Amino acid sequence: MTTAEIASGQAPETQEEQRVYTATQAQLIWWRFRRHKLAMVGGTILAVLYLLAILCEFFSPYLVGTRHDNYEYAPPTRVHIIGPDGRLRAPFVYGIGKERHPVTLRYQFTEDRTATYPVAFLVRAETYKLWGRFESNLHLFGMRDPGGKLFLFGTDKLGRDLFSRILHGGRISLSIGLVGVFLTFIIGLLIGGASGYFGGLVDEAIQRLIELLRSIPTIPLWMALSAAMPRDWPVTRIYFGITILLSIVGWTGLARVVRGKLLSLRDEDFITASRLAGSTEWRLITRHLLPSFASHIIVSLTLSIPGMILGETSLSFLGLGLLPPAVSWGVLLKDAQQVVEVAHHPWLLIPCLFVIVTVLMFNFLGDGLRDAADPYAR
Secondary structure (H helix, E strand, O other): OHHHHHHHHHOOOEEEEHHHHOOHHHHHHHHHOOOOOHHHHHHHHHHHHHHHHHHHHHOOOOOOOOEEOOOOHHHHHHEEEEEOOOOOOEEEEEEEEEEEEOOOOOOEEEEEEEEEEEEEEEEEEEEEEEEEEEEEEEEEEOOOOOOOOOOOOOOOOOEHHHHHHHHHHHHHHHHHHHHHHHHHHHHHHHHHHHHHHHHHHHHHHHHHHHHHHHHHOOHHHHHHHHHHHOOOOHHHHHHHHHHHHHHHHHHHHHHHHHHHHHHOOOOOOOHHHHHHHHOOOHHHHHHHHHHHOHHHHHHHHHHHHHHHHHHHHHHHOOOOOOOOOOOOHHHHHHHOOOOOHHHHHHHHOOOOOOOOHHHHHHHHHHHHHHHHOOOOOO
16 A cells, blocks of 8 residues: 555555446446346347348258248158167158048148158258359258258248248348338438437427327338338339338437437537537537437437337238248248138247247347446446
């Protein structure tokens, strides 16, 4: 202990306290975020889902449109590690038999235990183009023997592997949230910033517009705007049309957050000092005001992504969004509209589980970021 510390009666700071005092804002947010267990779990699961969507062709055992004749509505295939002799062995599947039920006369699938097919990893199978550019036929797992079939989540009415289609559908459903939020970020930041900084008639006009948009029920508005899009548009144009459609309403929440923050900060001392130093209005907004609450904007955007994903899923489920041959989780759930189909083939609802998990994980992640970005948190 130094002489000055003894004279002042203060104990020396611990190494942890010194690290906190010298840390940047990003480091403080990361340290607080790591303590939020659910947020860490949510971030990890979302990273896995996005990785599966980005490399869906590699992780899928079959192509998205591959049909397997005589395997329509096949149930999920059971993967075994205990052989017929009771010994532990590498993962394998049994053959699939098909017969009519004596009472209902419906086809039902059974395991043919006289034939076994090993599950292979890093197999050469159907050729695909990764991201539409790089041609390859390497799959993470699959069947080398053409007689074996591996349907982890079963098949649909055309005999297409549901697991492969869910991975491909995730590419659209997950990316539409990010693209939509990016557009929401641009619109909300510009309009909300103008409303909060300039005030007066500009603020009144923008706030009345926001109230008008928020007073309209979301689903009917989406349905009306989606129905106005031409049905003969290609898949890519419909995709961006749905993204813009979701952003039309999504920007209002962010605009109000930005407005409120600017109203509370525009008269602060550091803004006054910067204005007296000759800073332009653009520099005040972009270099001083917006960076001062950037963490709150990130949290708001994170919590708005689930709404974008649910919006696309709802429109596609109702037949007003993406349509086949496009594949998204909403398009896949369209096959589960009939109660009879779900009763006989419950695996058609598996895409719904992916939607639920994704929305929950984004909410966990948003809660963690909100707590971590709180300037009064310890």
